[in-house]
Amino acid sequence: MPDKKLQAMVQxxxxxxxxxxxxxVNNLNLSINKGEIFGFLGANGAGKTTAIRMLCGLLxxxxxxxIVADCDIMTESECLxxxxxxxxxRFALYEDLTVRENVLFYSGIYQVKQEQALATAETMLTEMGIDLKDKAxxxxxxxxYKQRLALTCSLLHNPQLLFLDEPTSGVDPQARRAFWNVINKLADAGKTVIVTTHFMDEAEYCHRVLVMQNGETIALGRxxxxxxxxxxxxxxxxxxxxxS
Ligand SMILES: Nc1ncnc2c1ncn2[C@@H]1O[C@H](COP(=O)(O)OP(=O)(O)OP(=O)(O)O)[C@@H](O)[C@H]1O
Ligand SMILES: [Mg+2]
Structure with missing residues (x-):
């Protein structure tokens, strides 16, 4: 049984x-520290999303x-x-809702008061150049911008740990840079970020990476x-x- 008392955010x-x-995913052994930006790398089908979905308590x-954020993924998925x-x-927002409506929808999912969610979202979105009141x-x-909104929605309940599965896939280089500036700020503020990417320039920004191939760990380190x-x-x- 992993030791809950260790300072690891994920074990x-x-x-x-x-x-x-x-x-x-075969015999994944991993310890991720608080405040780390940790990258999962691997070709299509390597097992990254499967690993993340298990760590989120979804699979x-x-x-x-x-043990993730001090919760046992098998028995404590509600606290997790x-x-x-x-x-x-896959894109997680409702395309036929406005920005504000998406924020309100996610505030319901995460059981955050609407006023609080709107205030949190407004601060984050304004910083990222998105108008919460836009009627579009x-x-x-x-x-x-959709990806920045999705990121904002995943942060409404102020989680300590964030899982981002290919958040910059299909996003242009300038927007990817802007997205990584936000990731760095979150880590600086003490959040742990676990991210998957196929972009090797982004892998350089991670504190540590794990490389997967056919469900196996083939490398782990800085x-x-x-x-x-x-x-x-x-x-x-x-x-x-x-x-290769
Ligand atoms: N529900 C499922 N049933 C059967 N096989 C699955 C299921 N989910 C994933 N797989 C298989 O498990 C393997 C790992 O898939 P996974 O989605 O974890 O890969 P990935 O590393 O995230 O790939 P990508 O970079 O394309 O997102 C793939 O071969 C996939 O087809
Ligand atoms: Mg995947």
């Missing part, structure tokens, strides 16, 4: 998920254990939900130390070397 022991005979592991924010890989429907926003160990100059080269 897993042999966490495994099988779909029938297919193993999507039952086949075997193994995990209150302590984490999750931005799913969410579907008319550029993808980079970008700098992994590059030195593997005698490569950047994360792109590291990734190609490891997965």
């Amino acid at each position: 897993t022991i042999d966490l495994t998920k099988r779909f029938g005979k297919f193993t999507a 039952k592991p086949t075997s193994g254990k995990a 939900k209150q302590r984490i924010g999750y931005m799913s890989q 429907l969410t579907k008319s926003l550029p993808l980079g 970008p700098g130390e992994l590059k030195t160990q593997n005698k490569v100059d950047n994360m792109q080269q590291l990734f190609l070397k490891l997965v």
